[in-house]
Amino acid sequence: MFRQFISILIFLFWATASQAVEPVAPLHPLDALTADEIALAVMLLKDAGAADDGTVYPALTLKPASKEAMRAWKIGTPFTRTAFVILRRNLVTYEAVVDLTAKKVVSATPKTGAQPMIMDYEWIKARDTFVADKRFKAAIAKRGLKNVFCTPNSAGTFPGDAYEGKRILKIPCFTSEDKAAPNLARPIEGLMGIVDSDSGQVLDVIANGGVDLLPMPTGYGASLPQPGPPTKPVAIVAPQGTNIQLSGNLEIKWANWSLHARADKRAGLILNLVRFTDGTRARDVAYQLNVSEMFVPYMDPDPTWAYRTFMDAGEFGLGYMISTLQPGVDCPQDSYFIDLTFPNDIGGTYKRPKALCIFERATGNPAWRHYSSSGKQVNGVAQSEMVIRHAATLGNYDYLVDYVFTPQGTITMRVGATGFDAIKSTSVKNMDDQGAAEATKYGSLIAPYTIAPNHDHYFSFRLDLDIDGTQNTLVRDSIIPSAIADSKTRTSLWTVRSDRYSAEGPISEDHMSAGESWRVLNPNEKTGLKYNPGYMLETHHQATSAMDKADPPQRRAGFTAYSLWATRYAEGEDWAAGLYPNLSTKDEGLPAYVAQKRGIDNQDLVLWYTMGFRHVPRPEDFPILPTFWHEVTLRPAFFFDRDPSMTFNPGMLPAPQ
Ligand SMILES: [Cu+2]
Incomplete structure (x- = not known):
């Protein structure tokens, strides 16, 4: 998108006590590289002759040790640190690996023709x-x-x-x-x-x-109408302090959940080691969750518009373009606000204040309730949830990315699109003007002389699930309408058929209908009820591209042809449109990953979910786009023996007198 900071309209501002964590040393092997480590990587590259003062660094990021080692790591035990670097020197792209623990450059390899992200x-x-x-x-x-x-x-x-x-x-x-x-x-x-x-x-x-x-x-x-007098305030507050525990550089605990988070220049935020404590057992749910790519193609054939087919993560970086969050507007005043440090292009770092907020939100809804007619009272518990939020501003658009955890064991990933529609000028003032139909062929008139072209927004979430361990299986649950030939009462009903899905690849859209759902289970473990524990993907806003497969932008963004892909985990397969989507001529992401045709039954499985929407702009998008949310949920399915939130007991504010 247009890389230009925007002067936002009028927002209220309240002073706040922000709570910042500034990593000075890594405390966990999955912590983001610190400023000192980035400086060390650059120094080692220069000392080894692999970089010079004119070298630029489109990527300089943590290269985690093996997944096996990360899963097994325990607090207090030593760990090694390695940097993965993409650098440009004399107009040639190189990939380098730097061992920060042994203080040596492991490799520096030219990647001819590779075009890294924009600097x-x-x-x-x-x-x-x-x-x-x-x-x-x-x-x-x-x-x-x-x-x-x-x-x-x-x-x-x-x-x-x-x-x-x-x-x-x-x-x-x-x-x-x-x-x-x-x-x-x-x-x-x-x-x-x-x-x-x-x-x-x-x-x-x-x-x-x-x-x-x-x-x-x-x-x-x-x-424009001016804001009226302020209404009485309504807010989410935690008057007795937070229930969220932060430790290390960015380890988060709330209710039964624990996880590790780190900032990433490209993905924004990366969550790891997502676990739910069930009784005394910390059970694996996901090894890693993050946005792996975005794709925003515009649908206007004018040569000054047709090229606008943005890959915001791989071209610009959701972390690099991360915004400071405004307490009271972007997140509740009582949130944790965390400063994040990112590598810059010249081998240094910069800090974005309040780039992340973490808060507990009372939803105002019951977690559950039941009215007892005999006791004439409602039994129930109030619902609250933990939200981990960051926002990237990519030119005219702002994208809020939320990970929402509930005591019931669900994780919802939400993206809120706001900011401004990209617009172009027209001679048409309103839809009765001559030429209005022609002028709005590829977009909508959202204000006088203002056309907002149609476009799509796709967000690929990489969901490296580890349900009670790494060896998992993908299952399709289908609702099968069935006839009952010999029944004296009913003639039809439905049953559920579950099929294991064994080959990696995209899931046909024929199997993404309302009558089918997808579940990841561990075939090697049993619950108390002797089910294989699993999590289902509750799809809300799946999206696929309507562009022709041969259209040049679509050839770079194959992931948008399907809303769900399954791959076998492999180190380095991180990005839905490949490591180098900027100016890419071929798709080295999901279509290349699945071409290996690896088996995925009882393997380390990764799901890739494409969420999004076709944006037909409306006058209501003007003058600023009200936040438009889309989401997907991971929901426990036969994972627990009962509702796991029975032990969750949210405190209540006293009733008003
Ligand atoms: Cu849009």
Whole structure:
């Protein structure tokens, strides 16, 4: 998306006591690399001659030891630390592994043709090169504009065009003439630069004279209704302190849950070792949960729009673009607010304050209740849940990513899309104007002279489940309508058929209907009731791409062709669209992983779930997009012998007098 920070409209601000954890030394082998470790990795690479002062580092991240070692690690025992590095030196991409414990470079291998994620220095250089170009200056002068800024975008790959194989950025521009409008609300239509960030050359300037005289989009500023007087406050509070326990650098415990979290430049947040204490046993549920990729393709054929097929994690980084959270707006005042440290592009680090919040939320709903007609009273317990939240701002969009844990053993992953629709200008003021139908063929008129093109949002969650251990099996539960031929009362009912699914690959959409559901179980373990313990995937917002499989953007984002994939765990298979989705010409992610056709029955299984939505913009998206939530839930299924929340006893606020 457009990489430009946005001036947000009016938000209330309350002072808060934030609680920050600043890692100075790793306390757990899965902790993110610290600033000291990143500096050490760079020093070792330079000492070994694998890097120099001009080297840049699109990735410099923890390379965890084997999953087996991570699962077995106990607090207080020693551990080793290793960095995985992608670096660019003299325009060549290398992958390096640095042993930080032994203080040596293990390997540094050139990866010819690999295009790592976009870096700050090249983004700035491309922007500055374009705005200095005389073709750009002429286009701006022709429109009589003075206050103009440009924001380079990832370019996508369109085989056969003039830019194939080049490290290009495509650059739209905006005006800031109207101070009341948010930064990206006034696009200059028909103008785009194409810059080769390796050579520093402006390869092309599209300055379509035919649309130069379009009115600028309107509708922001003084014409908007102003907020009314504040209502009486309603809030989530924890007046006696929090029930959430933080330890180490980022180990989290709440109710029966325990897990480890770390910041990652690309994925945002990575959760590991997610366990539920059942009686005295800490039982494995998931080894790792994280967003593995996003894909946001726009559906407008104009050359200044058609390329907009963003892979926000792999091109920009959900961690790199993480936002500071606003207490009282983004998260309750009583949350833990955690500062996170990320590697920058030049071998250093930067800290994003309050980049993560963790809070317990009373939902206002009963966890369960039953009215007793004999006792004439309600028995019940109030529900609360723990939320781990971060937000990435990718140009016009903000994405809130939540992991929600309940005492009932569910984990819900939610993504809230907010911010602004990407917009373009049009000569049409309202839908009665001549040309309105043509102007809205690929989008909606959301305000006068303002079109928001249609687009998709896909989020791939990588779900490395370990149900009571690593060896798991995928099962499809199907509802089978059945006839009862000899019944004197009923003629039909349904039964459940469970089939083991043994080959890795995408799950056919034919099996993602309402009558089927997917469950991961451990065939080697038995519960008290002698079931194989399992978790089911409760799909709410699965999404698949409507694009043609041969369409160049779709060829880079094969994961969006199916909403569910299953693979056998393998180290390094982390990203749904591969390690190098920026400017990729082929998909080295899920389609390549499953081409190995490994068996997945009673193996270490990883599920990949594509959640998302087709966004047909509406006037109600204007002037700011109300947060639009989508989610998926992991729900225990035959995992426990009873509701595991019976021991959960939430405290209650006194009733008002
Ligand atoms: Cu959208």
